[in-house]
Amino acid sequence: MDTLTHALSGALVGRVLAGRRIPPAAAGAAPAHAPQPAVWQMVVAGTVAATFPDLDFVLGWISELTYLRGHRGVTHSLLLLPLWGLAIAWLLARFWRRGGRPGAGWRSFYLVVCSALCVHILGDLITQFGTMILAPLSDRRFGWGTTFIIDLPFTGIILAGLLASALWRTSRVPAASALVLLAAWVGVHAIGRGEAIEVARAYAATQGIAAVEVDAAPRPASPFNWTAIVFDGERYHYAHVNTRRSAPLVATADDNFIRRFSAPYQPVAMAQWQVAERFGNGDGRELAEKVWGAEDFAFFRWFAMFPVLDHVEHDASGQVCAAFRDLRFVTPGRGREPFIYGLCGSGGQWRLFEREGDVRRWIDVR
Numbered sequence: 001m002d003t004l005t006h007a008l009s010g011a012l013v014g015r016v017l018a019g020r021r022i023p024p025a026a027a028g029a030a031p032a033h034a035p036q037p038a039v040w041q042m043v044v045a046g047t048v049a050a051t052f053p054d055l056d057f058v059l060g061w062i063s064e065l066t067y068l069r070g071h072r073g074v075t076h077s078l079l080l081l082p083l084w085g086l087a088i089a090w091l092l093a094r095f096w097r098r099g100g101r102p103g104a105g106w107r108s109f110y111l112v113v114c115s116a117l118c119v120h121i122l123g124d125l126i127t128q129f130g131t132m133i134l135a136p137l138s139d140r141r142f143g144w145g146t147t148f149i150i151d152l153p154f155t156g157i158i159l160a161g162l163l164a165s166a167l168w169r170t171s172r173v174p175a176a177s178a179l180v181l182l183a184a185w186v187g188v189h190a191i192g193r194g195e196a197i198e199v200a201r202a203y204a205a206t207q208g209i210a211a212v213e214v215d216a217a218p219r220p221a222s223p224f225n226w227t228a229i230v231f232d233g234e235r236y237h238y239a240h241v242n243t244r245r246s247a248p249l250v251a252t253a254d255d256n257f258i259r260r261f262s263a264p265y266q267p268v269a270m271a272q273w274q275v276a277e278r279f280g281n282g283d284g285r286e287l288a289e290k291v292w293g294a295e296d297f298a299f300f301r302w303f304a305m306f307p308v309l310d311h312v313e314h315d316a317s318g319q320v321c322a323a324f325r326d327l328r329f330v331t332p333g334r335g336r337e338p339f340i341y342g343l344c345g346s347g348g349q350w351r352l353f354e355r356e357g358d359v360r361r362w363i364d365v366r
Helices: 003-017 039-061 064-070 081-096 106-125 152-167 173-207 257-262 285-293 295-303
Strands: 213-218 225-231 235-242 274-277 307-314 320-326 341-346 349-356 359-362
Touching: 003 039, 003 106, 003 152, 003 173, 039 064, 039 081, 039 106, 064 295, 081 106, 152 173, 173 213, 173 225, 173 235, 274 307, 285 295, 285 307, 285 320, 295 341, 295 349, 320 349
Parallel strands: none
Antiparallel strands: 213 225, 225 235, 235 274, 307 320, 320 341, 341 349, 349 359
16 A cells, blocks of 8 residues: 555554543543543554554665565564554654653553554555565565555545544544445455456366466456456466456546546456466577576566566677566556566676666666
8 A cells, every 4th residue: 555545544543542532621520540642642643653664665775676675574564563563652652751741651552553553564465565474584475465556445435534533523433434444345355356366267267278376466446457367387368357347448538547547447258368478489488587597586586476578688789688577567557567677698697677668777786
């Protein structure tokens, strides 16, 4: 999920966990207790905590590969969550008690901070990018793949819950209801994913393909827009489908962006299946296999889910180059496909690059 949605989800969690305000008239009669956080402090604590994991963007200051290897790593770890929660809760309590002012202790914020961190991790797990929830013990990426990384209805439900909470300030029902609706919305996406996988299985059976892997990648604009994928061990068969559409959706340049993004996904009966060879099937296959197995390309073997050869070429300096892309990021209507990496070299000396459109950008592997 995008960072803004994460921050808003943390605010929602903070409102759910915030205690009710004590009416001023009754406050004097209440027994003395340790100060409790105000509702706004709990909301801020949830927002800060839910934003924290994405501070790993600073890894990009070291190098692009450091960021790619470390993003959604230790800051997204379930194993380290209690420690992150302790640190954030302590810092928040200290901030609000600065200058000798009375304030709640870190224990008052610990639950909301840990809950907001957990909600952030869950918000990333429902996407397909991959989250290293077992870091630092394992760099395995987990992802349920139910939801596209930016989902406007998902964000809209959170905003509606926060707005309703602002209107009914003494009640936690609006915020709690929004969390229930979010879970239900992700459930709708899970249904769409199951339908897309069944589409892929049916295609493999009809075409007599001995499927090694069957999967589906979420796409924007609808929980029923998917890229259905079948891998037979050598090549990927894939199609952009809408599992509930009975007729094609026509969109023009004057239509809204949601309709334009949704139009490429065809009804299942009209699906246009494409085939992409993992290593190609021409003269460049041997080179592609060498690049794929090269030590300098290990990061992409770890990162990619559905890798296929993008291109093989000889450049003006006499070097041979091969690049791979990941079908996970093939989104119709997107201006530029991200995460296309390859190696160029001669005599076994390789140099890593990323392709951005028609431009080759060299990357330092150190």
